[in-house]
Amino acid sequence: MNNPYYLTTPIYYVNAKPHLGHIYTTMLCDVMVQYQKLLGKDAMFLTGVDEHGDKIVKAAASASLSVQDYVDLISGEFQNVWKNLHIQNNDFIRTTEERHKKVVQNILQTLFDKGDIYLSQYEGYYCFGCERYLTEKEMDSEGKCPDHQIEPEIIKESNYFFKLQKYLPRWETMLKNNSNLIQPDQYYKEILGTIHELMKTGEDLSISRPVKRLQWGIPIPFDEQFVTYVWFDALVNYISALDYPDGEKFHTYWPQAHHMIAKDILKPHGIFWPAMLMAADIEIFQNLYVHGYWLGLNDLKMSKSMQNAFNPLDLIHSIGLDSFRYFLMKEMTFGSDSKFTDEALKNRLNQDLSNNLGNLIQRTLSMIKKYCNGNIPPKNPEMDYIIKPANLLSDASKNYHSCMQTFQFSKALDNILEIIDLLNKSIEEKKPWALAKTNDPELLPFLRLLMDGIGFCMHYMKPFLAEKFRLFTEITGLTVRENFPGKLQEILYNESLPENWEILFPRID
Numbered sequence: 001m002n003n004p005y006y007l008t009t010p011i012y013y014v015n016a017k018p019h020l021g022h023i024y025t026t027m028l029c030d031v032m033v034q035y036q037k038l039l040g041k042d043a044m045f046l047t048g049v050d051e052h053g054d055k056i057v058k059a060a061a062s063a064s065l066s067v068q069d070y071v072d073l074i075s076g077e078f079q080n081v082w083k084n085l086h087i088q089n090n091d092f093i094r095t096t097e098e099r100h101k102k103v104v105q106n107i108l109q110t111l112f113d114k115g116d117i118y119l120s121q122y123e124g125y126y127c128f129g130c131e132r133y134l135t136e137k138e139m140d141s142e143g144k145c146p147d148h149q150i151e152p153e154i155i156k157e158s159n160y161f162f163k164l165q166k167y168l169p170r171w172e173t174m175l176k177n178n179s180n181l182i183q184p185d186q187y188y189k190e191i192l193g194t195i196h197e198l199m200k201t202g203e204d205l206s207i208s209r210p211v212k213r214l215q216w217g218i219p220i221p222f223d224e225q226f227v228t229y230v231w232f233d234a235l236v237n238y239i240s241a242l243d244y245p246d247g248e249k250f251h252t253y254w255p256q257a258h259h260m261i262a263k264d265i266l267k268p269h270g271i272f273w274p275a276m277l278m279a280a281d282i283e284i285f286q287n288l289y290v291h292g293y294w295l296g297l298n299d300l301k302m303s304k305s306m307q308n309a310f311n312p313l314d315l316i317h318s319i320g321l322d323s324f325r326y327f328l329m330k331e332m333t334f335g336s337d338s339k340f341t342d343e344a345l346k347n348r349l350n351q352d353l354s355n356n357l358g359n360l361i362q363r364t365l366s367m368i369k370k371y372c373n374g375n376i377p378p379k380n381p382e383m384d385y386i387i388k389p390a391n392l393l394s395d396a397s398k399n400y401h402s403c404m405q406t407f408q409f410s411k412a413l414d415n416i417l418e419i420i421d422l423l424n425k426s427i428e429e430k431k432p433w434a435l436a437k438t439n440d441p442e443l444l445p446f447l448r449l450l451m452d453g454i455g456f457c458m459h460y461m462k463p464f465l466a467e468k469f470r471l472f473t474e475i476t477g478l479t480v481r482e483n484f485p486g487k488l489q490e491i492l493y494n495e496s497l498p499e500n501w502e503i504l505f506p507r508i509d
């Protein structure tokens, strides 16, 4: 296959079980990968877990497990969730794997040898309760550790630093020459601002912790007194999974690399990672995509710190995987925050899926059964004027594709929902039940045009509604001949419908 495409989720931190935030990020990527496959791309989809660091050692201790047993357990839960959600990742990387460690050490050694890593004094806020440095973000409004309610002490120790400053001007220039590198635009602007601030401080990036405090990490290859700290470990997963530097996968997929993250990890991905790539003489990724948060349940960010976060798997069990996936992808405008409420969920699913799409399908199939003995009418190109969608369909598909390419899934779906609307209205206007009474020659071609419109919509909704697509195909024999990008060649169906079929989009109460 040619035409590679590479997409990554962040690697999730295994100090807690998977929650809605993880699920949303991963589903966004899965939809994109299914879409790229529709375009005929050879799509490689990577997800995984970050298994190192002091928080994980703590979490293991509080679960009374060895660290290894603990990370095995939680990593297994992540993999199970992805399986249950039919996520089609090609690989799952864990940072405790040998293949990852050796790449991290290789890059550290390369950068040390060229003088981009040096030993210096690190000063920071240290909580003796947590046994680690806290960032200012992690402290509460009174400057205390939220877990221990004590003020962290400022301490100094030797650590290794990466010459971040050396690469900031070059990265800034690259960004200014390509405003699409980070999307949506608000995050691109935010990163330019952060680069500016960082240049003013002159600070480099601390990349190690002393072994005497933290053992659960990747040893620094040129100094056994230290282990690698956070980002020089975690970020490298995007290339270690491709067998950098010599792997065939690296050569194939890395030139088409796209990253998806939530906005809380914008700085490391939007600044540290490109600087690390530049230092290691590796090409920069194609795009960094950034999404917002789901708000709900008292407007709190649904995260690992929120103990009362609802269990998405229970919800999926009751409304179905496709409906859940459709809601997440349609409800949130990419890049912004969105509210997750029962009401929003019910309204969205009933309106878009039951009332619009579901109703269109059910009415059309029932009319074919009633007026045509279940035989799906053949195409009749001379009668295409009956509904006017020819141009509308090509416009809709053009807009759909341009939105899909940049994760604007909600907007992409709007184009399809408009077509569904138009088809429903055309039924009201054309009144096929009246045509049937007078044996009007327009009846059969009209029903066929409805079926073609439905096939068009189902095809474009396939990355969102895989299971419903499969069911619809089972009922009707839908086959789509395509000539991408942007053009459906032909929509084919079985000659006839089965006796009965399952209602595809029942209402939710």
Ligand SMILES: [Zn+2]
Pocket: 127, 128, 129, 130, 131, 145, 146, 147, 148, 149
């Ligand atoms: Zn603490």
